[in-house]
Amino acid sequence: MKATVAEAVEVGTQLPSLTVRFTRQRLVRYAGAATDFNPIHYSEHFAKQAGLPGVIAHGMLTMGTALRMVTNWVGDPSRVTSYSARFPRPVVIPDDADGVEVEFTGSVSGIEGSLVTVSIEARCGGQKVLGAARAEVDLGVRVPHRDHES
């Protein structure tokens, strides 16, 4: 862990944001790495059959990428004790070289002892693509209270 994190953290602390470009190529790479070969992530035909507007990114690609923001911040990924998110709308990936940009932002929404909750937002084209995304990290040292210090 970076020592500065526990010293400086308080509710409302913003994490350094992250912007990532998702392309079809990235989807193929993730499919292989995650062994998730659902064809809605590479075939327009199957995506439409599933009622989707087009090929969509794996929800776990979005969720896993979002967590980079948190693990970059704490340094040590083993500090993550829980992580949850909903997938309220699909991230549709066009069949071109540019793909789409997904923007991730996060802020500290809770502190209890050494446990810090980070609330994460992910946006694509201005739309939220993760819902109620929260990661809990154990900083290993009690975070000092600063709320009512004069």
Next chain:
Amino acid sequence: MAITEAHAGRCYPPNDPYQVSAAKIAEFATALGDDNPRYRGDSPIAPPTFAVVIAAQAWNQLFNDPELELSLDRIVHGDQRLSFSRPFRAGDVVIATVTIDKVRVRAGSELVWATVDMSGREGDQICATQTTFYHAREALA
């Protein structure tokens, strides 16, 4: 027959042990565009969401259960919860067990809630994950 509310509580036999390798961890981290040094080298840990690589093996038991009549290509991930006792490490041999928690049948679709428990060879819990899947009963186009 297809999946119904009555399948809630169904627990499948444990999956074949999954051996976590440094190469697979590095491949997964690269797919996420994550260059964290803890995911590389001789004794890496895995990115937290690597859990779904192992969980996916267990989910396949649902998707391949002929009684449930689920088709992978009509499944969309609704949400995901992960909780960790410790990170996955290269060399871990992981046993995953999947349970159907709840099923809701709607007109033309189903919602399925499932839990995968993942533990080490000694039965020590590493990670538990809850998932909601949306399944379209028929192809729509």
